[in-house]
Amino acid sequence: MPLDTGQVDTGQVDIGQVDIGPLDTGPADLDLEEGNGVLNRDPLQSHASIGEALRAVRQDRGLTLDELAERTRVRRSYLEALEAMRLDALPSRPFTIGYIRAYALALGLDPEAAVERFKADEPVLDEPLRAPIGVPDERDPRVAAFIAGAVVIVVAIVLWNVAQRAMNASAPPPPKASEAQAWKLLAETRSGPVTLGPPLPAPVESTIPPLYETPGLAEAGPDGKGNDSAPANINDLSDAPLLDLTTLPATFTPKGKVYDSGNPQLGSLVTLQALNNAALIIRGTSGSVYFARQLAAGEAYKVPQLPGLTIDVSEPSDFQVFVAGQSKGVLPARQVLASKLAG
The missing domain is CATH 1.10.260.40 (lambda repressor-like DNA-binding domains)
Structure with a gap:
């Protein structure tokens, strides 16, 4: 009798569509949606x-x-x-x-x-550090030049020392006296009497040299001419040289350039006019020079009204004195106070 197994309804198993992406060995996250088995990977x-x-x-x-x-x-x-x-x-x-x-x-x-x-x-590799990009090379070329110069100087000094030692080594030694000559000179030095001189005077403590005296100055006398009388006062107008005043102009008449102090606020009563080529120097009380010039004949100088001015000339007879434009003769001496002339 045949075996009746009955009807078996197996049905159909629907597993949906499986979306399989490209093969990748990396990890993947499985996400199965409803109704299908879709595989979503890590982005x-x-x-x-x-x-x-x-x-x-x-x-x-x-x-x-x-x-x-x-x-x-x-x-x-x-x-x-x-x-x-x-x-x-x-x-x-x-x-x-x-x-x-x-x-x-x-x-x-x-x-x-x-x-x-x-x-x-991108794993980290054991690579040596690289120099930063864009950093300029700030080496100073002068440093290299300085080092090269120093090396050259040192080498030159070393070579000079080596050359000097070589020259000294090649030079012949100085001659030496024989032992017999040395003993002979020593015996001659030791023998004989020793002569002593007289004692020397004690040294002078002061080192100041004696005063210098001009030869013939004592014979010339106080006035420098062999006379015993003292020279007259340079400011005494009574010792003026005797000249024929009639030959001199009575009033001041410019015959050349007229010099002054350059300050119009300083008045002037005394005017000196050169009769010949002569030197004129005007000094102040402290010795300062107000005016110094070699005047030609006819040139004049207006002395400013300042206290203590001294007139110094090469020759007094070469200058005519005018006070307020009127002639007062010539200068009485080589040096004279301007205030004496104005008075």
């Missing part, structure tokens, strides 16, 4: 680099680089370089990690996962 691991992953998420959410730069406060150029993974256009590694963290936060992603992906893509 940070779904591209070749972290830069491409961030760019894909940004484009998927319809954001521009300008909007993202405003959110993250990061330059747009840095965001472009980060998406293209042009690390040479970015600052140092710590800044780059900070930009990635800010980028992920702005897109609502896990910042730590983004940083880990970057570190996995």
